[in-house]
Amino acid sequence: xxxxxxxxxxxxxxxxxxxxxxxxxxxxxxxxxxxxxxxxxxxxxxxxxxxxxxxxxxxxxxxxxxxxxxxxxxxxxxxxxxxxxxxxxxxxxxxxxxxxxxxxxxxxxxxxxxxxxxxxxxxxxxxxxxxxxxxxxxxxxxxxxxxxxxxxxxxxxxxxxxxxxxxxxxxxxxxxxxxxxxxxxxxxxxxxxxxxxxxxxxxxxxxxxxxxxxxxxxxxxxxxxxxxxxxxxxxxxxxxxxxxxxxxxxxxxxxxxxxxxxxxxxxxxxxxxxxxxxxxxxxxxxxxxxxxxxxxxxxxxxxxxxxxxxxxxxxxxxxxxxxxxxxxxxx
Amino acid sequence: xxxxxxxxxxxxxxxxxxxxxxxxxxxxxxxxxxxxxxxxxxxxxxxxxxxxxxxxxxxxxxxxxxxxxxxxxxxxxxxxxxxxxxxxxxxxxxxxxxxxxxxxxxxxxxxxxxxxxxxxxxxxxxxxxxxxxxxxxxxxxxxxxxxxxxxxxxxxxxxxxxxxxxxxxxxxxxxxxxxxxxxxxxxxxxxxxxxxxxxxxxxxxxxxxxxxxxxxxxxxxxxxxxxxxxxxxxxxxxxxxxxxxxxxxxxxxxxxxxxxxxxxxxxxxxxxxxxxxxxxxxxxxxxxx
Numbered sequence: 001x002x003x004x005x006x007x008x009x010x011x012x013x014x015x016x017x018x019x020x021x022x023x024x025x026x027x028x029x030x031x032x033x034x035x036x037x038x039x040x041x042x043x044x045x046x047x048x049x050x051x052x053x054x055x056x057x058x059x060x061x062x063x064x065x066x067x068x069x070x071x072x073x074x075x076x077x078x079x080x081x082x083x084x085x086x087x088x089x090x091x092x093x094x095x096x097x098x099x100x101x102x103x104x105x106x107x108x109x110x111x112x113x114x115x116x117x118x119x120x121x122x123x124x125x126x127x128x129x130x131x132x133x134x135x136x137x138x139x140x141x142x143x144x145x146x147x148x149x150x151x152x153x154x155x156x157x158x159x160x161x162x163x164x165x166x167x168x169x170x171x172x173x174x175x176x177x178x179x180x181x182x183x184x185x186x187x188x189x190x191x192x193x194x195x196x197x198x199x200x201x202x203x204x205x206x207x208x209x210x211x212x213x214x215x216x217x218x219x220x221x222x223x224x225x226x227x228x229x230x231x232x233x234x235x236x237x238x239x240x241x242x243x244x245x246x247x248x249x250x251x252x253x254x255x256x257x258x259x260x261x262x263x264x265x266x267x268x269x270x271x272x273x274x275x276x277x278x279x280x281x282x283x284x285x286x287x288x289x290x291x292x293x294x295x296x297x298x299x300x301x302x303x304x305x306x307x308x309x310x311x312x313x314x315x316x317x318x319x320x321x322x323x324x325x326x327x328x329x330x331x
Numbered sequence: 332x333x334x335x336x337x338x339x340x341x342x343x344x345x346x347x348x349x350x351x352x353x354x355x356x357x358x359x360x361x362x363x364x365x366x367x368x369x370x371x372x373x374x375x376x377x378x379x380x381x382x383x384x385x386x387x388x389x390x391x392x393x394x395x396x397x398x399x400x401x402x403x404x405x406x407x408x409x410x411x412x413x414x415x416x417x418x419x420x421x422x423x424x425x426x427x428x429x430x431x432x433x434x435x436x437x438x439x440x441x442x443x444x445x446x447x448x449x450x451x452x453x454x455x456x457x458x459x460x461x462x463x464x465x466x467x468x469x470x471x472x473x474x475x476x477x478x479x480x481x482x483x484x485x486x487x488x489x490x491x492x493x494x495x496x497x498x499x500x501x502x503x504x505x506x507x508x509x510x511x512x513x514x515x516x517x518x519x520x521x522x523x524x525x526x527x528x529x530x531x532x533x534x535x536x537x538x539x540x541x542x543x544x545x546x547x548x549x550x551x552x553x554x555x556x557x558x559x560x561x562x563x564x565x566x567x568x569x570x571x572x573x574x575x576x577x578x579x580x581x582x583x584x585x586x587x588x589x590x591x592x593x594x595x596x597x598x599x600x601x602x603x604x605x606x607x608x609x610x611x612x613x614x615x616x617x618x619x620x
Contacts, residue, residue, distance in 0.1 A: 073451045075618040098453035105451070109444025113360060122356060125348035126452035126459075132348050171448060 023051045025179050025210040026072060030081035033067050041067040043234040044081065049212055049227070054205045056221035056242065057214040059231035065214050066106055068231070069183055073103055086178060099129040102177040104185055108168025112157030116148055116167050119156050123171045130175060142170040147196070161188035169197070180204060181212045186220060198224050253286040255298065256307035266301045270294045286310050349454060353466040357432065363470070366428040367477050373424060374416035374482030381405050381412075382489045400579050408495045409486025410505070413512045414582065416482035417475070417519050421575050422555060425474055425519070426526045430547035432470045433530025436463040437613065439540035441620040456614045460531070464606065467527045475520040479512065501584040511581055518578045522594060525571035525601030526551060532609040538620040571601050 026049035033042040042064040049055045059065050070076040071083055074091030083090045085097050110119050120139040124130045130138075143152050146166040151159070159167065165188050172180055182201070186194040201224050205211050215221055221228055222242060229239035238245060253272060257263045263282045264275050272284035272294070287294065295308050357363055377399075385406045399418040404411040437460075440446035449459060486492070495508045503511070530547040537543050554570050557563055567573050574594030580587040 070447075070617075070619070073447075074453070075447055075450060077615070077617060094453050095455055098451055101451070103448075103451045105447055106444070109448055111356065111443070111445060114356070122352045123448055123452055125352040126449045126454040128346045128349070128453075128455070128458070130345065130348070131342075132345055135348075168448075 024048045024084070025051045025053075025086060026055075026212060027084045028068075028072075028081065029083075031068070031071060031078055031083050032080045033064075033071060033076060034079045040234055042071070042078075045231075045234075045236050047229060047236060047239065049210065051210055052205070052208060053227045054201065054211045054213065054225045056225035056228035057212060057231070058216070058218065058221060058228055059214075060216070062233075063231040064234040065231055066183065069103075069105055069181060069212075069214065073101070073105065073181065074098065075105075095128075099127055099175065100178040101181060102172030102175070102179075103181040103183075104165075104168045104172050105181070105183050107184070107187060108164040108171075110156040110159070110164060110167060112155065114156060115153050116156055116159065116163075116170075117143065117152040119167060120171055120174060124174045127175070138174050139170075142173045145173055145200070146170045162190060162193050165189060166193075169200070177209055179210045179212065183214045184216070185213065186215070186217070194220070252283045252311050253291065253294070254307070254309060254311050255282045255305060256280055257282065257298075257303055257305050259303045262301060263298060263303045263305075266298050266303055267294070270297050280306075283311075346458065349458065350462050350465055353462050354469060357466050357470060358473075362435075363432065366431060367474060370420060370424060370428060370474055370478050371481040373420050374412055374478060375485050377402075377416055377419060378405070378412050378482070378485035378489050400576065401582075404496075405486065405490055407491070408508075409488075409490035409492050410483070410495055410508050410512060412486035412490070413479050413482040414515060414579070416478050417515060417578065418576065420478050421519055421522065421578075422572070423551075425471075425478070426523060426551050426572075427548050428474050429467065429471050429523045429526050430530045430551055431544045433467045433527045434534050434543035434545075434547035435540045436467060436531055437534040438537050438543035439534075441538040441618070442540045444620060446620065447618055450618060457610065460535075460610055460613050463534075464527065464531055464609075467531060468524065471523040471527055472517075472520040475516050475523070479516040483512070497584045498579065498582050499584045503584070515578045515581050518581065518591065518594070521598060522575050522578070524598040525605075528602040528605035528609070529571070532605040532612070535609045535612040535616065569597075571597060573597065 026047060028045050028047045031042060031045040031047070032040070034040050045064075045068060047068070057065055057068075067076065071078050072085055072090060074094035074097075077091060085093075086100055088097050090097060110116075111122065114122065117139060120142060121135060124135050124139060125132070140149070140152075143149050146169050148163065148166050148170060151163060156164065156167065165185065169182075169185060172182070180201075185201070186197050189197060198220070201211055201213065205226075213221070213225060225242050227240065228242050228245055230237045230245075253267075255263050255267065258280060260277045260280055260282050264277050267275050267282060267284055270293075271287045271289065273287075275282060275284040291308075291310065295305065298305055298308075381402065399415050401411045401414040401418065405415060437446065440449065450456065454462075492505060494502050494504055496502055526547075529550060530543070533546045533550070534543045537546075551572075554572055558567060558570050558572055574590050574597060577590035577594050580589075580591055
C-alpha cells in the first residue's frame, strides 16, 4: 500500500511530506479516540501546526494530550477522524513519515543494562532509513548535542532522571528531522538543564525544524513557543499564535499608590471597569482611551502615584479565562 | 537545498541492522546468560551423577530401566551424554528457557516503554515482529547447542569416546556419531519452533513481561501434563511436544523419518498459526505502554 512512494523516486526536491500550498506540519480533522472502556480521550480535535513554528500543546493531566501525540505517531489508531503529519495520513504512512520525526513520548524509556551509547545505537538501528555506516558518528553527535558525551559509556540504569531525559532527546536527534515531538521535555531537569533544553529547542527551531512541545509549564510555553493550543477534557479549547492567545485576555491597568481609595474613585470616573483594591494596589480593566490622560486625572485629583502601567496578560490568565479553572486541575 | 539533502536513500540491507541489534540486546541480557548457564550445567550434573553412580562398575540407570534415553550407554561412550542431555532438557528446561525469551520479546519492551520508541524510530510492526521471532529462533539454536557442547565436553572428560552402537544394533564410527549428534541438536532446536511462536503470540497480548513469561511456561506445563493423560490420547498428536523425543530415531540405522517429519510438520503448523495470530494482534494493537 503506497510503499513505492516511500522511497523518494528522484532528487527533484520533491519532499514526501508537505504538499504545495499546505503549510501545516500536523493537521488533524475531527480526530477522535474512544478507548475500549468507553472513555472519550480525544473528542473531535481540529489541530493545525504551521511549518516552522514552535508549537506549545497545553492542558492539564488527563486532557488527552498524550493520546493525541500517540495517534500522531501511529501508536494508536483513531476511532474516527484523520491525522496528517508532514502532509501524509497517519498511521498509514508511518514508515514514510516517522524517519523525519524525532519524538520523546511520555518520558524516556531505556534499556537499563545497556550503556547510553548502546541505547542510541539500538534505536538508530530500528530505523530502516538510518545509514549504518554513519551510525556511530551520528550517535556521538547526538550525545554531544545533549551534553552526555562523558557519561556515554555508563549503564543507563545508573543515569539520573535528567540524564535519561537528555538521552531520550538525543534519540530524537539521531537524524536530521523536520518535526520534533517533545512530550514534557524538561521533566526531571534542574533549572540549569531546563534552560539548556530551551536553548536547544530555540536552536533547533532556528534551523527550520518544527517543534511540537507539550508542557504543563505555562511560562515555559510562553518563553519558547510561537504558537500554542489548549486542551481540556479531550477537546481543543483554542489554538493560535501565543501573542494572540495572551492578548485574548485583556491586560489590566495597575496603579500603586498610598491613596488607594481616592485612586479607585478617580479610576471609576475615568471609565475603568472592574476596579479592585488590594493594599496599596488598585487594578482594573484597561480602558480604550489614552492611559496618559488617566494618569493625568489621578495626579490632578491629588492622588500620589508610585507606579502606573498595564500588566500584560499572561498565558495563565488566558488559560483561566478560557477554561474557567486553574491550570493544575486534573480533568 | 537542505531539504533535498534530507531525503535519504535507504538500502534494503539496512533493515538487517535491527536483527543484529536484537541479537546483541538479547544475548547481553543477564537473564539470557543465566538461562544458558543453567542449560550448560544440566549435562555436567548428569555426567557427574552417572560417573559417581557407576564408579563401582555397575551400569547407570539400574541396568537401562529408568532415566532419560541413552543414559545407560554413557559409560561406554561419552558421546551418548549429548543424547541423554538433550533428552533430559527437551521436555522442560529448553522449552522453558525459550518460553521466557519469547514471552518477554514484545511484552518486555512494552513494559520498559522501549516498544514505543522502537515503533516511532520507525521499526515497523511487521518488521519488528519478524525480527523478534528470528532472534528467538536463534536463541532456540544457541540454547540447544549450549546443552550439546557442554554435554560433549563433559562426556569427553569423564568417559571414553569411540565408535558407538545405534539403537538398531549396528556400529558407526565416532565422526559419523558426531554428525548424528549435530543433526539431533538441530532437530531438537527445530522442535522448539512451536513453543517460540506460542510465546511470541502470548507476548503480543500483554504489556507485562512477567505475565507473558509465566503464561507461556504455564501453557508448556499444561501441555506436558495433558500429554501424560492416556484418556486424552485423541488430542495428543496435536500437542507441540508430542513428537519431541522422536529425535532418537536419528540414532537408528537406517533412520526412521516418519515421526521426525511429523514433528517438523507440527512445529511448522504451530509457527504458522501462532505466528499469524501474533501478527494480526500486534499490527492492530494500540500501543499505550
